[in-house]
Amino acid sequence: xxxxxxxxxxxxxxxxxxxxxxxxxxxxxxxxxxxxxxxxxxxxxxxxxxxxxxxxxxxxxxxxxxxxxxxxxxxxxxxxxxxxxxxxxxxxxxxxxxxxxxxxxxxxxxxxxxxxxxxxxxxx
Amino acid sequence: xxxxxxxxxxxxxxxxxxxxxxxxxxxxxxxxxxxxxxxxxxxxxxxxxxxxxxxxxxxxxxxxxxxxxxxxxxxxxxxxxxxxxxxxxxxxxxxxxxxxxxxxxxxxxxxxxxxxxxxxxxxx
Numbered sequence: 120x121x122x123x124x125x126x127x128x129x130x131x132x133x134x135x136x137x138x139x140x141x142x143x144x145x146x147x148x149x150x151x152x153x154x155x156x157x158x159x160x161x162x163x164x165x166x167x168x169x170x171x172x173x174x175x176x177x178x179x180x181x182x183x184x185x186x187x188x189x190x191x192x193x194x195x196x197x198x199x200x201x202x203x204x205x206x207x208x209x210x211x212x213x214x215x216x217x218x219x220x221x222x223x224x225x226x227x228x229x230x231x232x233x234x235x236x237x238x239x240x241x242x243x
Numbered sequence: 244x245x246x247x248x249x250x251x252x253x254x255x256x257x258x259x260x261x262x263x264x265x266x267x268x269x270x271x272x273x274x275x276x277x278x279x280x281x282x283x284x285x286x287x288x289x290x291x292x293x294x295x296x297x298x299x300x301x302x303x304x305x306x307x308x309x310x311x312x313x314x315x316x317x318x319x320x321x322x323x324x325x326x327x328x329x330x331x332x333x334x335x336x337x338x339x340x341x342x343x344x345x346x347x348x349x350x351x352x353x354x355x356x357x358x359x360x361x362x363x364x365x366x367x
Contacts, residue, residue, distance in 0.1 A: 138323040142333025159311070161337040164288075164360045166311040168333075187283070187290040189356065191315065199262040209266025209292075213285040232313065234358045236288045 148242055151177050153224075156233070158242045165238040171195070171229040177222040184235045186214040193229025197222050272366055275301050277348075280357070282366045289362040295319070295353040301346040308359045310338040317353025321346050 145157040145168075153175030158167040171177075171193065179198075188211065195206045198221040199214055206212070214220050235242075269281040269292075277299030282291040295301075295317065303322075312335065319330045322345040323338055330336070338344050359366075 138326055138336060138338065139321070139328045139330070140335040140337065142331065142335075145335075159335050159337065161309055161311050162339060164309050164311045164337070164358060166313060166335060166337075166358060168313070185285055185288050187285050187288045187358070189290060189292070197263070202262055204263045206263070207266065211264040211266075211269075211283050211290060212262060213264065213283065213288070213290075214262065215286060232356055234288060234290060234311070236360050 146243055151175065156242060160238045160243060163237050165235040165242065167233045167242065169231045169233055171224040173224055173226050173228055175224045179219050179221045181217055181219045182239065183216045184237060184239055185216050186233060186235050188212050188231050188233040191230045191232060193227050194225040195222055195229055195231070196225065270367055275299065280366060284362045284367055287361050289359040289366065291357045291366065293355045293357055295348040297348055297350050297352055299348045303343050303345045305341050305343045306363065307340045308361060308363055309340050310357060310359050312336050312355050312357040315354045315356060317351050318349040319346055319353055319355070320349065
């Protein structure tokens with residue numbers, strides 16, 4: 120099992136060794152205080168696991184990439200284009216490119232899956 | 244909270260009401276015996292939750308859509324282009340379009356997230 124290197128995301132198809140990405144590997148980024156994202160990139164898809172500490176906040180932002188996600192653990196106050204919902208495990212979101220969104224973790228840790236199209240070069 | 248209807252996936256951007264997809268909703272399909280997929284579609288992304296009963300099998304198949312995924316619960320014997328790995332929770336996969344893959348659930352139920360680009364019309 121090989122952890123994906125930068126080369127796995129360039130030059131076309133992943134090699135056979137990079138069909139699988141072991142748990143806990145991938146590229147890590149702390150994107151806001153208490154918010155860590157771990158990403159794996161395909162060709163036109165990026166899959167990520169996001170850990171949010173209690174009370175952490177992903178401030179209002181937008182990006183040209185389309186985003187979808189699902190909450191696995193915890194509770195989030197999630198705002199998309201001014202529409203706020205309180206989300207629990209299993210709830211999903213879909214955010215068109217360019218639409219402003221914000222996330223606030225409540226009083227427990229939260230874990231979410233976020234996916235992007237196209238891949239976010241800033242998260243490689 | 245509005246469950247996504249077919250209209251949410253057509254005609255461009257989702258409406259504000261469709262930014263969020265409540266847990267347990269979405270479009271359900273039994274794709275192989277003991278294998279149920281529940282999908283939500285964006286514009287160029289499809290996010291799905293897959294439940295696999297013990298010993299269930301997703302037979303060898305391919306599709307032009309790129310696919311990535313992560314195992315949440317259970318154990319899978321996952322084969323991509325003849326490369327087989329035994330996967331546990333947190334392990335991920337990335338499958339370029341057109342590459343044959345197969346999944347075998349082991350002796351317990353499994354839950355996975357699968358994402359596709361572009362959206363799979365057959366899973367709407």
